[in-house]
Amino acid sequence: MAEFPIIEIKGVDKVFKLQDQTIHALAGANLTIAKGEFVCLIGASGCGKSTLLRIMAGFEQPTAGEALMWGKPIDGPDPTRGMVFQDYALFPWLSVRDNIGFGPASRGLPRSEVNAIADKFVELVGLQKFASAYPHQLSGGMKQRVAIARVLANDAQLVLMDEPFGALDAMTRERLQDELLEIWERTGLTVVFVTHSIEEAIFLAGRVVVMTPGPGRIESDNALDLPRPRDVASPEFNAIRRALGAKLHSHHGKKAAA
């Protein structure tokens, strides 16, 4: 296993055919992610971030090129790759505990073991008081905690997050960012995190991958070696923010000139 990276995206194209048009969502994407990395994808709307993430999850197949996990083609969704959706996608008929236990229960573990695992992860995300509440009784931040716990409870090695904190207020978002980093540092997970926010990317990531649209391409791959915890007000942070901002907006200039 050690000779292969956890994720390899090799020359991936993705074309969507609608009735009257074809959309090049991704063109020639290459990306290698090593175990334990925290990678953020940023880019303008429509540049293919979600598509790339969904290919890694196995929800979509590349039109050309290869998507590999540990050197083997990704040919469908799998519990080793957990997805956290922006709109949570919790099962509304299951309590917090049963949502978190859904994966273990699907693997056919005995009820007592499922409950033990679920309780452990309920505690990890601090929702003990809400273990028997239903999703509609939770705030957005709590729902996203459940969504994260549900993926972790299933022993996912790779966590794919598509703007998971996009719908949350600033304070909740900051708390969840801290908690996510804490879990990541403690567990050695690999995280791929899509965001619209440069600040969020710089705060979280070990690497920021900048994408540009029309067709979706990977523009640049930026390793960040700022020490953690990162201070969003520090000059170093701001310098990176400016540099990334320039890369992110460069194609606007090109478009306007054309």
Next chain:
Amino acid sequence: MTAAWRRLKPTALALIVPLLLLAFWQMATANQWTRLIPTPYQVAEYMVDFAWGGIYDDAYSATLLTHLLASMSRVYGGFALAAMFALPIGLLIGRIPAARMVLDPFLQLMRPIPVTAWLPLSMILFGLGAKSAFALVCLGAFYPILLNTVFGVRSVDPKLFEAASMLGCKGNAQFFKVVLPAATPSIFTGLRLGLGLAWFVIVVGEMTGVPQGLGAVIMDGRTLSRTELVICGMIVIGVAGYISDRIVVATGNRLLRWSLTHHG
């Protein structure tokens, strides 16, 4: 206001319209705007006789329970029969495109035909009596159950399938772990509407020459020009249908606590 008033308020508000109607009825009969309709008092008196006897002592005295039980057996029997057909067919149509293409056009074509129109054919096919009554009630309850089941199965949030599959629940397992639970509120609404319609069509169902049942009583009342009998039958159907619905709703609220939309 006081706690007592807050508790009583819904009941008080709900009684306004029935009481106004009752007052209007009283006024209309007292002023002899019509001579064909008995006064509320006469109907009330007759209801007591219908339920317990001891006032008129005619053929209908103290028979309410018999007729009510006869009608209830048809309503719940026909409803159960309808659910037995409509649920599996609905799940099939909702999940399997081929089944939808085969069954849906036919069922949509049959749907506008009212239960009353089926009455003669039903009596030819199932004979005079209880079997026909069951068939007609069943037909009345069938479509709301079917349509809501199909709707429930087809409107499952696609994200939930993705969520289930990335958690290791794939293929047919998703039917029991995702489709069925997600569709329950809708299926429940269908069952509730279906049971309501079963009560709604009971009179037609009992036009098939059954000797007992509230519908039969109403038809007799019409033939004998005994309007108070007709009105008593109507009131009993209304009340019985209402109570039956409240029980269903209460059950639903307990079972579907997770569903925000389900508070009837």
